[in-house]
Amino acid sequence: MRRWTVRTHLAGLVALAAATCARGERAPAAGPAVIDDAHRRVTLAVPARRIVSLLPSFTEMLFAIGAGDRLVGRTAWCDYPPAALAVPSVGDGIPPNVEAVAARRPDLVVLYRSGPNVTAAEQLERLGVRTVLFDLNRLEELGSVARRLGVLTGHRAAADSLARAMDSLVSQGPESPTPNPKSLAFIVWDNPPIVIGAGSFLDRLAGLAGAHNVFHDIATPSAQVSIETIAARNPDFIAVLSDTAAPPRYAGRPEWRVVPAVRKGRFLVLPGGLFGRPGPRAAEAVRELRRRLETTP
């Protein structure tokens, strides 16, 4: 049995090496390699030393796994941890300024996989810069991204432990089951009213914090609904993403006050940095949301 296993593994490795050589890859098979979310095989000669990160969550993650000192470029939005502010900015990243990025002479650029970013990645590859594209729309993807960043930077141990923490956060239910689960609705725009559905990580965050998203039945990340629908589903809280503490501007309008939560002023104002996108501080976000749910009258 063991001889058969060894032989199979050996055969597999030989086949893989043959396949790799047959495709004529530039980099030797020994360097770090991952498959990114654009189904590309990304290989480096040595672990990345000059990294440009084009998403705040990636910046956070790189610092969290101890690779922060390798960063040579970030977007203007990357403001956490505070040390990130010392890294030069290459613009707001929407879409990425290819020249500014290339000017930092990176050996790896980490991008969020969106249409314009795929195009930017192709342009960077043509300039000889290695790029890696990751999906990061759901909490479940955090672990996988962390692991792969660990491979590319050589910080595998720290990355794997971060990934385990992310995975366990997502796989377990709320820390302690809540006796009366509160309900909420995330409202991101008022005219027309746009709410968050089950396809979004915010819905998952709410669930982990022991709350119920009244629009959990909508499969997409966001959807347009009517004020009446929100009123009919009567969430206990209205969650808004905002960095100012003030209640949203529609709170005073008579037609919105038909929604009981608006009338009673039961708003959860969640800061964008922590709640805007899945990131390594997801556990902290869950705790913060839970705290607010319990303490807001």
Added chain:
Amino acid sequence: MDRGLIVALRGVTCRYPDAARDSLVGVSLELRAGELHAVLGPNGSGKTTLVRAALGLVPLVAGEVEILGRPAHTWSRRDLARVVGVLPQREDNLFPQRVRETVLLGRYPHLSLLGGVGAADRAALERALVACDAAALADRWLWTLSGGEYQRVRLARALAQEPRLLVLDEPTASLDLRHEMELFELVRTQVDAHGLGALLITHHVNLAARFADQVLILAEGRAVARGAPADVLTRETAAAVFEWPVVISAFEGRPQMIPLRKKEDHQ
């Protein structure tokens, strides 16, 4: 004040905005009740411009126009529409409509803003249709009419305005002989029976000579001759204006113009 004088042009010179030259130069005309004047001339001689100038649509450079004794520019469009009925050369028909509806448009100058269509209006409409032998067409759709029928309907609309003056700009341009004669007869009847004045622009020199009391010949914006057909329509004048050799022959006391073929029929 000449009570019978309906429209008078005195030395009228006018020019279209942004035009290089004057379209009419020093043209005069006096039309009285019960008279049918014909305006003749080659293409581009200013016949349509004469109508527009008489009705205040083209600014005057010199001269004056009076309608019923008042200067033309003092008339509002609405008041003018109550005394002058015009059949322009072209007219659009954007949406399908019936004959009765389009003739009713002739009553609009008489309708007040808030008021509706009254019995007097309907009576005038009926009279106009009967006068133009179009009563049987009243409920037909316009687009089903023949050319001759359509012109009669337009004339009925003008008559529904109950005007003192009829102005017709080449009304028989695409009509066959029968319809052309019918239209000229219609206009002549209205002029004779009701004391209307009529100003008729036409290419048909011979019919103009037969039906008109006075003829005005224009060439390049100028009046070449003005007066009774027999006095005005001479061989020299016609040949010069129309740039074609003709002979004049009399018929029922009226001159008739016969164009010659080149290289034949000479003297």
Added chain:
Amino acid sequence: MKYLVLAGAALATLAAALLVGPANLPLADLASSPIVWQLRLPRAVLAFLVGGALGVAGTSLQALVRNPLADPFLLGLSGGAGLGAVAAIALHLPGPWALPLAAFVGAVGAMALVYRLGLVGGGELDPRILLLGGVAVGALAGAITTAIVSLAEATELRNAFLWLWGGFSGASWTTVLVMLAYAPLPLGVLIAAARPLDLLALGEEPAQYLGADVRRLKRVVYLAASLLTAAAVAVAGVIGFVGLVVPHVCRLLWGRLHRTLLPTAFLTGGVLLAAADTLARTVVAPRELPVGIVTALLGVPVFAFLLRRWTVG
């Protein structure tokens, strides 16, 4: 007889708009429910008013430019409104009225520009140039809008476009009152121009000979119809096809005399838009479709049918 049917349809549509909705209210509670009074009723009334305004504006504009395929949004107003809305969001203008006001200002700006383009020698407005000018101004506004969208932050602007696609989600008694205070003047002006508009269908020269002051008429109709449309856009975004299709439906049923056509176009437009809004709220519940999409989906087959009738007849 037909008028009774129209009045009946209006009442039925309003009733449906009040009765139907995600809140599943029992009939007994309807009269006292804040959902009905604060949400469904103002929304239904506003949809009716906007539909009516677009119907009348469309009818008048088709008569003005003498083109049966004219739509109020052909004159660059939607482009101007879109530009205003996007600019308001990109500049983070404060207050709940920033968006509608900016859209209104944008639409009126486009109107003024097209008007200026349409003035040919001697202060005369040329309706053919109005159409071409409208397309040009709309394209220009669209280009500037795209530039702003590409330079500014992406997510909020996406929501601006959802607003622009038309919807009554923001309906409130305040918006209804604003429309009620604003609309009667341009509506009155257009209805007073009903008979001159009948004459204008013959052509500008024949209309003048029948007593219409065509110069003044063109200006007044253009301004009144554009102002009505600008208000509709400011309140409800761009809702196409209503202004195009309603005049034709009404002409088929009531003839082409504007004294009857304009009021019936108002009612028909109101019924159509209120019904479309009810559909937009219910077909994909709990989600909502933008009303502009519903009117386009309903309007295209109707438009195709009318087009066939036009070219065959």
